[in-house]
Amino acid sequence: MAKAEHNNVTLRMVRDSLIRQEDTIVYSLIERARFPLNPPTYDPSYASIPGFSGSLLEFFVKQTEAVQAKAGRYDNPEEHPFFPDNLPPSLVPHYKYPEVLHPAAMSININKLIWDMYFNKLLPSFVSPGDDGNYALTAARDLECLQAISRRIHYGKLVAEVKFRDERKDYEPAIRAQDRFTLTNLLTFTNVEEEVKKRVAKKAMTFGQEVKLGDDGDKGKYKVDPVIVSGLYADWVIPLTKEVEIDYLLRRLD
Numbered sequence: 621m622a623k624a625e626h627n628n629v630t631l632r633m634v635r636d637s638l639i640r641q642e643d644t645i646v647y648s649l650i651e652r653a654r655f656p657l658n659p660p661t662y663d664p665s666y667a668s669i670p671g672f673s674g675s676l677l678e679f680f681v682k683q684t685e686a687v688q689a690k691a692g693r694y695d696n697p698e699e700h701p702f703f704p705d706n707l708p709p710s711l712v713p714h715y716k717y718p719e720v721l722h723p724a725a726m727s728i729n730i731n732k733l734i735w736d737m738y739f740n741k742l743l744p745s746f747v748s749p750g751d752d753g754n755y756a757l758t759a760a761r762d763l764e765c766l767q768a769i770s771r772r773i774h775y776g777k778l779v780a781e782v783k784f785r786d787e788r789k790d791y792e793p794a795i796r797a798q799d800r801f802t803l804t805n806l807l808t809f810t811n812v813e814e815e816v817k818k819r820v821a822k823k824a825m826t827f828g829q830e831v832k833l834g835d836d837g838d839k840g841k842y843k844v845d846p847v848i849v850s851g852l853y854a855d856w857v858i859p860l861t862k863e864v865e866i867d868y869l870l871r872r873l874d
């Protein structure tokens with residue numbers, strides 16, 4: 621997001637960051653779709669890794685998150701690990717990120733939900749069946765998708781903070797009443813959601829098209845189905861972002 625002092629972050633700036641994050645999500649899906657499902661990646665019995673029990677995917681994610689934690693990744697309030705328990709401490713100088721969010725934000729991490737959605741619903745819908753043996757690369761692409769989707773959904777904390785500051789008199793009574801229904805109505809902008817769904821489908825068509833030098837490009841053939849990308853936002857990314865917004869707002873006056 622554009623550099624701003626912590627007290628003048630605008631909803632426009634936050635939305636611009638969400639729009640930019642769409643590119644990362646669409647590209648990560650395109651890169652995962654280069655590989656078939658590669659089932660052994662997720663099969664705990666595929667490899668017996670000394671000192672570890674679980675799938676290659678889990679091994680890859682836990683090991684990667686440990687290295688990235690030591691490199692300071694999770695000092696950034698925008699980043700959320702999938703396996704937060706027992707992560708090693710950062711080994712690098714602490715960067716002073718602007719303190720925008722209420723401290724309660726630290727307790728919000730819905731990556732378990734995101735993990736389950738990704739592997740049980742999304743992945744089977746956009747990759748082809750099959751096995752090409754590239755299990756480590758497959759795990760790496762999966763993690764890139766997970767991290768991009770997680771960052772976007774947890775950005776809901778910043779969206780909620782900006783909305784709260786802009787309309788405190790409307791939000792406070794609903795927060796004090798722990799009124800999720802009213803909070804949902806206050807924070808929902810249906811027009812924005814419709815734009816998001818249309819734009820991500822257009823990005824999937826634009827970024828995922830087959831580019832040919834002649835003008836005989838395969839019209840209508842895309843690396844990832846734009847309908848699936850739009851459906852990901854409609855069914856998961858947007859609802860879970862709003863869930864994070866509400867979870868954050870309910871703690872905002874703690």
Ligand SMILES: C=C(O[C@@H]1C=C(C(=O)O)C=C[C@H]1O)C(=O)O
Pocket residue numbers: 635779807808809810812813816857858859861862
């Ligand atoms: C993120 C926002 O909050 C809500 C969630 C949106 C989304 O996840 O795309 C869009 C509009 C709002 O309903 C926002 O207002 O920009």
